[in-house]
Amino acid sequence: MGFNQILLVLSLLFLLHLHGSIASPDSLIRILPERDSSNRRKLPRDDYIRCDSWRFTVETNDAGPWSRIPFSCATFVKDYVSGYRYTSDSEAVADASIAFAKTVKLSGDGKDVWVFDIDETLLTNLPYYADHGFGSEIFDEESFNAWVDLAEAPALPASLRLYRELQQLGFTIVLLTGRDESQREATGKNLYYAGYSNWERLFLRGPSDKGKTATIYKSEKRKKLVDEGYRIQGSSGDQWSDLQGFAVAKRSFKLPNPMYYIA
């Protein structure tokens, strides 16, 4: 094939491509999945919108309890959490949290508390979930606990920014996680490694917390704080069970997580 023929083919491809951009369907916004360098299969537009609507029901808690990502949305979830949208959404939540925090009048007695969940809130387990289908596989406690013991989960950058800003503002930080008491050392080590420090307390599930839902377990710990005279001004978590129940914070901040659901 001569140079001119190659030029002709390339030109035709360009014109066809242009045409595709212009002659598109009913929606005002077209959402195109991008080819990545590995030539992965594209997610069709209708699947994208349908899965994005599934995500809406998950993030608003309309979906209620769910056990698995819809099979046809596995690629969507992978793309979302691996890409810029997850970063952007969590940064927007941090911005909203900081905007509220700045309106709180701190008493100066160290009793104004912000409660943080850990997994998918302060820390991101994406390196683990990347090897386990981004939540599309059934949760495997054994391999996840091995990952926790490595203490290598990175900070969710938006949450690290929020954490430091809250400390600057004078909030007392309390960490409240569904991780087991046996993981206390690894969890503390991981938090330091990720850049977190100077929390007031770290609650993990002890023997008396076994079998409780996260909502009950976390509400009970918050109630304990309230009984001790703390004022829970804000709370951050990727699960509604981090935020709801009783002894709830004045304002709660739901971080994105379309990978899994905890009751």
Add this chain to the structure above:
Amino acid sequence: MGFNQILLVLSLLFLLHLHGSIASPDSLIRILPERDSSNRRKLPRDDYIRCDSWRFTVETNDAGPWSRIPFSCATFVKDYVSGYRYTSDSEAVADASIAFAKTVKLSGDGKDVWVFDIDETLLTNLPYYADHGFGSEIFDEESFNAWVDLAEAPALPASLRLYRELQQLGFTIVLLTGRDESQREATGKNLYYAGYSNWERLFLRGPSDKGKTATIYKSEKRKKLVDEGYRIQGSSGDQWSDLQGFAVAKRSFKLPNPMYYIA
């Protein structure tokens, strides 16, 4: 310029374009706003993602009270509510609502209630908001009330489907709106016109409800229902103030609405 030169330019454009697609930033998903037939200004990709993250904070209630759509997101909101995503999101919420409703064991005494908000829930005021910047203009009570009096708001199709399904299942329907008692006749007429019928009760704001937040007003009416022996199984609304407070439903369903916020 000869044919070969034109081919060369087109080819270079194509190769540059390809390069742009491959060597794009960290995101796996690329979201491209579409040019519509009227050659409206495109929403740049970064603005799209940023505004979609703003929407995340609004729909999860992370944003808290807000009075205006961010100026740079007015086009985004217009595109969202006018396009397929709003339809898709509200249909997904209806699906989640129906899935829950089917798990409820009805007692058969007519006391199992589903509470619906009206504006942007049973009815859509998009024809009005299309003439008023899709929420980007300051709310004008006078023109909105004139629109209500016309009684021409169409049904939100997903909610009409849910409404009928709930009636089939045997739920008692209660309507609870922030509209004023003086709008009772127009509201009833509009609901019939849109295809709704056979509700048990329609609560509007009476003289004693003036000045109350929607959260308080609506909680008080739900409490009244509970005191009368009704069991509030489900509740649907586009505002968190439709769903939160006290005497809340067993399950609440947040419909999408990035146009305005009611406390």
